[in-house]
Amino acid sequence: MSKVSSSQIDRLKDKLKLNGYKLTPQRRAIVNIIIENKGKHLTAEELYDLVKIECPEIGLATVYRTIQLLEEIGIVYKLSLDDGCNRYELVNEDQVHQHHHLICTKCGKVIEVEGDLLDSIEKKLETKYKFKIQNHSVKFFGICDKCI
Ligand SMILES: [Zn+2]
Ligand SMILES: [Zn+2]
Ligand SMILES: [Zn+2]
Incomplete structure (x- = not known):
């Protein structure tokens, strides 16, 4: 806790x-x-x-x-x-955008990803579409280490 x-x-x-x-x-x-x-x-x-x-x-x-x-x-x-x-x-208070999540489709476990990792993609999108990105919700679905 x-x-x-x-x-x-x-x-x-x-x-x-x-x-x-x-x-x-x-x-x-x-x-x-x-x-x-x-x-x-x-x-x-x-x-x-x-x-x-x-x-x-x-x-x-x-x-x-x-x-x-x-x-x-x-x-x-x-x-x-x-x-x-x-x-x-x-x-998140210490990060500009919300963290990403890894979701195990077998047991439902949710793992939080450290770091944004999308900075370069965000920059490209903002330039190309003249769009100000404020946040994102990224979910990766797969199998966790306990379920493999
Ligand atoms: Zn971001
Ligand atoms: Zn699992
Ligand atoms: Zn989370």
């Missing part, structure tokens, strides 16, 4: 405030769970089950709404693995 640092919470508070929202205890609890489960790519339902332990009064609809809000203001990133569930993780 990665610990939630106070600077992470401060940045979060600032981002919410900038968009006219407050860091309510429920929003904070949801973000805490996402941070503590870094790399696990939880679904909304899984998040709900974990948040309920700390906030028993919270409803699934509130969790959905909160995640949507966090996604809209760029705190949370939605990852769809083509299995019908959306998964959520924190937006």
Whole structure:
């Protein structure tokens, strides 16, 4: 479990405030769970089950709404693995673009790729199409080392 640092919470508070929202205890609890489960790519339902332990009064609809809000203001990133569930993780703070994912089609394991690796492709595309790339969602499907 990665610990939630106070600077992470401060940045979060600032981002919410900038968009006219407050860091309510429920929003904070949801973000805490996402941070503590870094790399696990939880679904909304899984998040709900974990948040309920700390906030028993919270409803699934509130969790959905909160995640949507966090996604809209760029705190949370939605990852769809083509299995019908959306998964959520924190937006990278130390990287301009979201990391890529390697997805094992046998066991469903999700591996995060270090580094963007797309810089030269992005530059070419931006020049050729006069298009400013802000982010990307790259998924590689294959077989992990345990399943080979
Ligand atoms: Zn990039
Ligand atoms: Zn596998
Ligand atoms: Zn990820």
